[in-house]
Amino acid sequence: MEHRSPVDTGLPEGWKPRSEPVEAPGGTLFRVRGPRGEIGIALQFREDLIDHPMLQRGMDDVADFVLAPEVPGVLPLVAWNRERALFIYKIDDGQLLSEVLARCVEHGVIPGERVAIELLGRAALALDDAARAGARVGVDNHGCLTPWRIVVYPGGEVSLLGYALPPIEVFAWLDEETDEPPGPGLRYTPPERIQDSLEDLRTDIYTLGMIAAEVALGTPLLKGTPRQLVDQILEGEPAAALGEFSEAGQGLLETVLHPAKAARPSTGAEVANLAKKVLPNLRGHTLGGLARGAFHEDAVLLDEGMAYPALLYVESGDIEVIDYDEDTDELERPTPTIVPGDRSAPTIAPEPEPEPEPQVPPGAEPEPQVPPGAEPEPQVPPGAEPEPQVP
Helix, strand or coil, X not given: CCCCXXXXXXXXXXXXXXXXXXXXXXXXXXXXXXXXXXXXXXXXXXXXXXXCCCCCHHHHHHHHHHHCCCCCCECCEEEEEHHHCEEEEECCCCEEHHHHHHHHHHCCCCCCHHHHHHHHHHHHHHHHHHHHHHHCCCCCCCCCXXXXXXXXXXXXXXXXXXXXXXXXXXXXXXXXXXCXXXXXXXXXXXXXXXXXXXXXXXXXXXXXXXXXXXXXXXXXXXXXXXHHHHHHHHCCHHHHCCCCCCHHHHHHHHHHCCCCHHHCCCCHHHHHXXXXXXXXXXXXXXXXXXXXXXXXXXXXXXXXXXXXXXXXXXXXXXXXXXXXXXXXXXXXXXXXXXXXXXXXXXXXXCCCCCCCCCCCCCCCCCCCCXXXXXXXXXXXXXXXXXXXXXX
16 A cells, blocks of 8 residues: 655655654654565655764765675665755665564564574674675765664564664753754663764664664563663673673674774674574474464474574474555555575475385285386286287
8 A cells, every 4th residue: 555645746756655654863764665566765864964974975876885785694785866855775585673672562472592502693684794884985884783784584584674874862951952862772872972982883783782682572672761871881881781691692792782993893704603502492482484474483493503593483383474565554464474594474384295005915915016018917807828928
């Protein structure tokens, strides 16, 4: 269903809104359909932020990379209206992590530590690849990870959108350029951003840790007014607030949430390897299961030896997964299975059962086996003369 709203005039030609705008850090976001039927997410910044230099001249510096990052797990910018500060990313059948968390709240489900650690490992690998590729053109990190900038797919894969698109609302508030509160994006702000220090991959790792902790708890790790949040972040309270985790999970999150950037893991691969060691000891939901709306807890590790993504899970047992088709307003009930090494949505059929061998009655002679392509010998009734064979 297409929607009409004030954002229509800001959409590039051929793009149509598919949902009403919802509040997000720095503005609003809504689903869109492209000229070839592609499904995307549009990020629209607040009116008072449109002319901010970081959204105008700042985007010129990173445009080549964000339009074609060529990095697994980083979604390219497919359309952009500079005058309206509107950015579009194609997500296909993905769900925003913020949407997944909202549905969990509706169903009374806490995603739990296992989903959090899985998210941490998967997203860290994408951040690692992106940081290496971006460093060649001066793009050191994502710079604005939030649950509204992470896309989760039915198979559990994770992609990042809004790469190098800065948290303008946070910077503007910290620099006292506006009295408008910065909104929920401030909760994921690392200490070095508040202190106006240099950022790099370790900055993203801290922010990802804040998001993972929220996923585990089902609620933000920090709460309070903007000034209270700033004080909590600078005093290192996020790492000290992890009291509801396993010992191994708490140790991992304390490492990525260390207030000193130098004390955090320096690569995403290091984070993913730590997560991989923690996961086998955890039970609970899976990332892909929650993205598909499967709010059960029976899951098994399928292949812990995979390189990328290193963390692939599949639900076990006879559980019906119900997905909602927005185009038909109908419920779809697929039966998923996954084979190791397949990163796509699972579609593998069960192995065929072997054909049973023919049963021979006691005392009877078994029928001779005829080789493929050979003519079977004629059967002679009891007492009859066999026909002579013609050479």
